[in-house]
Amino acid sequence: MIAKRQEPRSKGEQRRKFRHYDYRRLGNYCRDADHKGEKCLMSWFAGCNAPDYDLALEEIKATQAMNTRVRSDKTYHLEVSFRPEDEIRLAPEAYERIERAFAEALGLSEHQRVCGVHKNTNNLHMHIAYNLIHPDRLTMATTLFYDYEKLSRACRAMEKEFGLTADNGYEQRNTQKGKISQHAAALEAHTGEQSFQSYVLSLKSEIMRRMSTARNWQDAHQALAEYGIAIKPKANGFVLVPLNDKGGSLKASSLDKSMSRMRMEQRFGTFVTSETQQPSQSGSVPELPRAGERAFRDVVLARRAAITADLEQARNWQDVHDILANHGLEIKPLGAGLVLASQHSPETLKASALDRNMSRMYLEKRFGSYAAPESGQRQQEAPAADARQTSGRRQKEPKQESTAGKRTYQKSPRQPRNPERDRLYLDYQAALAEKIARIDAEKARNEASREWLKGRWQRMKEQLYAEVLTRRTRAIRMRMMLNLHRQDVLQERAGHKAAMAGIRADYPWYNWNGYLQHQATQGNTVALGVLRSMEERKAAQAAIRNPAREKTFLEVQFDDRQAAKAAGAKWDPQAKHWYAPRGSDLDRFTVWLPAQPDAAPTKSENGNFERAEPTAPDTPKEKKTPGERLAYLAWQERERIKAGSANKSFFSGCSYRIDNRGVAIITLVSGGTIRDAGKKLHFSPDEDSRQAARLYAMAKFGKFVKEKGSTIEQRERTARLARLFEPHIGILKECARYGLRSLSQLAVVCGRRKSEVLLQGYAHDDLER
Structure with a gap:
């Protein structure tokens, strides 16, 4: 049993600080009202005076509305997941008892809540929506600190009470540093692709070895750039991000404590940006404040005089874009007007708030219909080019380092590597590129159509006002023209919506896992095997009784290299040695393990040959989907x-x-x-x-x-x-070199009728002895 608090979802970074649950919508989701209860096994409510579920939702909404002081979220959404084999042990009364236990653990037993048990996934799970406003006192609950530990203790108690399968919880948590965040882990589980955090942590030893040779900030930037990583300040620390700014970020100190801001600045001094990312001095663009610094609006309004004075010299829209780019700004349409946006953060400001002459109506009267900048490169390079011309001498350009041979973060599948998976991933990438191309083409067509309709509407208005008509006649014609224009806009919108729906129907997936699910549903057994390979690998790793805790070097003779490779050994080209990878089963490499000083040469690291048994081959692939x-x-x-x-x-x-x-x-x-x-x-x-x-x-x-x-x-x-066991090559070689030590070392062949012992010719004397 696993319990986890679910945070509300929202669109856009700016709304992230103000996310709140709509309790009515959440309550209907718990009951599965949108799908007529197809995935809901049972639902109930507690702590309410209402006689049915719908009235209970209204009562809870009214209770939350009576508290007008609280600005944070008034709802606590808890999800409790059960193992598939535990479903037979859970009766309706058990779900209600488990819900009461969690309410007591969180201190919310007197609060109102609605609950629902869903069966639409592999794991049966229960949703609980708590109202954090007390129904009598109308105060906010203050007992939710360290809720993760409280939920874990409640899970362990319920597992013992109902005899459920025990899961790892807070007590068995991994306290080691260098693990990815919950958000990155959820993203990997959902998409099936490696996250940026996993990519960085997998290269930790190489990165830290390279960083140890850095002498200043530019060396540090160059060392990280070799792996496609950049370091940037954020709040009071540093974060590692991809050079292309796509793929998330990782707190620098999570990679290693020596990467914290305090230690890095003690070592190199105050942070200095990379030279390859700095523009030339003459073309430098002032960076406007980010979230948490001085307000964007205040900084822009403080520069009002300089910005408006420069805009007086503009002759067209491209001049407007270039002038604003010099101030670190860009102008773009939003709704029926224009907004000024920062080039370095998502904050925006209404253009007319800077000056009335910056309104959309005034600017379009002056320069015509809005035109987007010709290219982002021109906005950044134009100031530097003008400065070079006026100065009469060539200024120093930033160093452009070659990226040949450098690593970069690229999304890759997390499933075990094999040729079938690689071919499927290439097909997925090709299909994804085709899908993106179709979406971009449809969006461009829709944008062009909208601009044409807008231009036609402007021309129709100009023609109407150019004619000499009475006010009544002009108003009637304007109303007729407006109705026709709205019909055309609605028709174009419906056509765009239908086209996008057609693209989604042709490509009903959004990521690598979704592509595999679609292929498996279409009857592709290879895709189904790739999906299941992650769970099979986890099961195989859990079944290893003697795992290698670190990279273990082996003593492999030249004639044994193919056998060692078949057992899973890897070749280290730098050390020029074979080794057992971390996490592999050392019982497979008993022949080639180095001799221990205090142990007999015939013993493996665990000192027990009897535990090394023949390993069964994988289950044959299914013939039917x-x-x-x-x-x-x-x-x-x-x-x-x-x-x-x-x-x-x-x-x-x-x-x-x-x-x-x-x-x-x-x-x-x-x-x-x-x-x-x-x-x-x-x-x-x-x-x-x-x-x-x-x-x-x-x-x-x-x-x-x-x-x-x-x-x-x-x-x-x-x-x-149903099959023959493949004899364990390591045990056969051990018997050949040192003799038969025990009967368990004999390879057993299981046939259709009976089992037989595969007795080697050199083992007869040992067996008689």
């Missing part, structure tokens, strides 16, 4: 009903979808769900779902399956009989 299997089961079901051998339908009319981890979530007509996770099936605890899961398991695994609670998996013995 979930969609094909469901279609076959539905056909089989119809044939049985026709023959009279069955009287109930489970799969006719069911639907399925595939989530980010490759789990096929099958929704039955009865409302139950089956979750196909590859090697395991989880189903709802009702009888219809159980019967349907058994039929699905027979079609997937055959008749040899094992059912435990609400989980079905293939019987282990059957899985082993």
Whole structure:
């Protein structure tokens, strides 16, 4: 069980400080009112005097409105997620008991709340929306400090009370430095691609080794630029960002404590920007304040006289853009007017607030219809070019360093690397480029059409006012023209909306994981395997009993290099040595591990050969996708009903979808769900779902399956009989060199009829002994 507070979502950086929940909308989401409760297992409310759910929402909204002093969010949204195998242990009363336990842990047991249990994902989860305003005292709750620790303790208590599978919580947290933020981890889980924070932390040793040789700020900038990273000040510290400013940021001290602002400035002095990012002295653009510094409006208004004086000399729109660029500003349309925006931050200011002559009507009378700048490069280079011409001598240009051979942050898939994944990712990148091109073309067409309609409207008005007409006649014609113009605008808007909907229908995905889900739904078994490879890798890493805690060098003879490579060893070209990667299973490399000083030469690092067993090969790939299997089961079901051998339908009319981890979530007509996770099936605890899961398991695994609670998996013995074990090369070589130490070192071959011992010729004498 995992509990996490969900922050409200909003569009735009400027609204991030003022995000608040709409309680009515959140309450309807908990009940799944928009989808008629298709994904909601149950819903209820507590702490209210209202008789039903809708009136409870209105009561809570009224309670929140009675407190007019609080400016922060008055709603606490909690999400509690359960494991699939725990669904059979959770009755409706259990959900209500768990909700009360969390309310007591947070100190909100007297507060109003609405709750809903959703079943639309692989993990059953519960949403709780607490009203932080006390219904009697009308005061704000002040018991939410360190809520993460309180929620973790409540989770562990509920797991013990109901016998649920225990998850890691606050007590087992990773206290080591150098881990990515929750936001970056959520982004990686959602998109399936590596985040910028993971990219930087994966290069920590190389970056710190390179930074140790830096003698000043320019050396530090150059060292980071070799990895496509830039360092910038933010608030009271430093952040690392990509050179192209796309991909997020990482707090510099999270990489290493020596990268903190205090230590870096003690070492190099006051922060100095990179020379490659500085414009020439004559063309320098004043940087306006960022968020948290002096207000943008105050700085712009303080420069009013200088800006307006320069604008008096403008002759066209391009001159306006160039003059404002000299002051670190840009002008662009917003709504029915114009705004001044900073080139360095998202703050804006209404243009007419600077001066009435900066209004859109006045400027368009002076220069014509608004025109965008010809290029961003001209705005930055024009001042420097003018200054060079007037000075009569060539000034020093900033150094342009070659980026050849340097690393840069590029998004890459997180799934284990293999040729199939790489081919799919290339297809995804090509499809993404095509999608972006189509969207850009449609937006450009729509913008051009809107500008043409706007220009036609201006010409029609000019012609109307040029004619000599009575006021009444002109007003009637103006009204008719306006109605026709609005119809054309609405028609163009509807056409643009339909075109964008068509593009979204052709490309119904937004990231790499979404592309894999779409391909898997279309019957691509390779995409389904790539989606499930992350969970399979996690399971394989969890099954390692003797993991390498660091890079472990091996003593590999020349004749054994292919066997070591097959076991997972890597070659270090600098040390010219084979090594076992961090996290790999050392039991695979017992032959090549260096001898310990106090141990016999035949012992591995853990000193126990009996634990090294033959490793089973991976499960064969499935022959059918979930969609094909469901279609076959539905056909089989119809044939049985026709023959009279069955009287109930489970799969006719069911639907399925595939989530980010490759789990096929099958929704039955009865409302139950089956979750196909590859090697395991989880189903709802009702009888219809159980019967349907058994039929699905027979079609997937055959008749040899094992059912435990609400989980079905293939019987282990059957899985082993279906194939031959590949003998463990390390154990065979160990026996050949030092003799047979125990019977467990004999390779066992499991066939269809019986199991046999693979006895090597050199092991006969040892076995007799």
